[in-house]
Amino acid sequence: MAEPILKWAGGKRQLLDELYARFPADYGRYHEPFLGGGAVFFDLEPADATVNDANPRLVNFYEQVRDRPDALVERLRSLDDPEADPDPDLPYAEETARGRSVESYYYQQRARFNRRPYEGEFDPLEEAALLLYLNRTCYNGLYRENADGGFNVPVGRYANPDWVQRDRIRAASRVLSDASLRNGDFAYVLDAAEPGDLVYFDPPYEPMSATASFTEYSAEGFDRADQTRLLEVASDLDAAGVSVVVSNSGVMYEPYAEAGFHVDVEDATRAINSDGDNRDAVDEIVATNVPPSDRRESGQSELPEF
Ligand SMILES: C[S@@+](CC[C@H](N)C(=O)[O-])C[C@H]1O[C@@H](n2cnc3c(N)ncnc32)[C@H](O)[C@@H]1O
Structure with a gap:
């Protein structure tokens, strides 16, 4: 189990169990088009994957x-x-x-x-x-x-301060050597993903309010039109038989539910502000097309009663 090397806005380490509970029990390749700090990818250590981020400095890293x-x-x-x-x-x-x-x-x-x-x-x-x-x-x-x-x-x-991080770099190097690494827009997955594969999308979150900006990862930002484009890509993947899991902020609940995804709300307190004492509690959603019976943890609810 490798760990993220960088601290990155929107890091998913506290949400890993919630996400894994929605992953399918079986899938082909793993794809993560918004890699960021890579908390899920490094923890998962997929045998065969594509990973991507729009930030060229992050991908060079x-x-x-x-x-x-x-x-x-x-x-x-x-x-x-x-x-x-x-x-x-x-x-x-x-x-x-x-x-x-x-x-x-x-x-x-x-x-x-x-x-x-x-x-x-x-x-x-x-x-x-x-x-x-x-x-x-x-x-x-x-x-x-x-x-x-x-x-x-x-x-x-x-x-x-420990900026050398030797052990994390070595472990991450091993995990990355089994992946194809890209620097571009998330929509590449439409070509890269095959039926039976799994795609996990962790985009910059749509702000809950006009004042809360979650989009300062890179100068480009990620606006409402990008959120709509992402929902279309997720729907196309669904139609093609690809498993899809998406995390986002609560304002995206309805668009995903209306498109036919199973959507759950996670109550997460996330340290996203530059002021460490001022942590915004935001509703976070996880949307997926994976039916409950195909999920990793589905066996638990089907245990016979003793
Ligand atoms: C929420 S962060 C991912 C956090 C990551 N899951 C983690 O655990 O650290 C979103 C990432 O999307 C990247 N990004 C922004 N716009 C993008 C686009 N159009 N296509 C691909 N990546 C993009 C940003 O550079 C940022 O690293």
């Missing part, structure tokens, strides 16, 4: 984890404490991309991460190392990009 785990760990070990002084041998020691002076090692690395796609030679291993370093040392450990695609989270306060 997983490619490096899969192909060069030891080199990545070594690169992570070469990084310094976030509170240390900026490294005089590295570029961007003096100021951030916005021209503000850099006071600590953390802000120097953040500035390097944000400038990387635009100048110099692209080093995918360095980008992957910086993504994990910033994820483990930033405030509240939440990856967030501003409108320009910059990573803008301030430094966090940790007694002993």
Whole structure:
């Protein structure tokens, strides 16, 4: 059983049992088109899978984890404490991309991460190392990009931040080597999934209210039209004989129920705000086309009474 390496908004670790209870007892390949931190995928360790995310930096990270785990760990070990002084041998020691002076090692690395796609030679291993370093040392450990695609989270306060994560990287590398990894839109599953396969969709959640934005994973966002497109893809997969499980926020209850899915409400308290003390309780739904009798845990309700 592997574990997620990154802390990612919408991480599904608390919901694993609820999701697995709706998975079919048997299926062919496993597909996860919104991978994010990959809590389900890494826990499940499928023998044959496709995984995807629209965020290119996230997918580059997983490619490096899969192909060069030891080199990545070594690169992570070469990084310094976030509170240390900026490294005089590295570029961007003096100021951030916005021209503000850099006071600590953390802000120097953040500035390097944000400038990387635009100048110099692209080093995918360095980008992957910086993504994990910033994820483990930033405030509240939440990856967030501003409108320009910059990573803008301030430094966090940790007694002993551990950004190397050697064991998790090695375990994840093993699981990823059995999967095909993609960087694109979720709709690829219409071609990739065969009858009898299982698709688990964990999209950015449709906000419960206009003020609650759950869509800040990457600069692109995910709007109502994308939610509608996803429901259509889920319905097409259903018609093609593919098992589908979808998690989303409570506002999507009716659209999925009307499309003929079994929908259940989970009462989840999720730490999604940047302020760790202010946890929004939101209704979360799990929708599926898997009939109760075909589910993994269906045997339990059919136990004879003693
Ligand atoms: C809710 S998160 C997934 C969380 C993940 N299940 C976990 O446990 O960490 C949603 C992910 O969808 C990705 N995403 C956004 N729009 C997308 C699209 N159109 N196609 C595929 N992925 C997309 C985001 O980059 C984000 O990583």
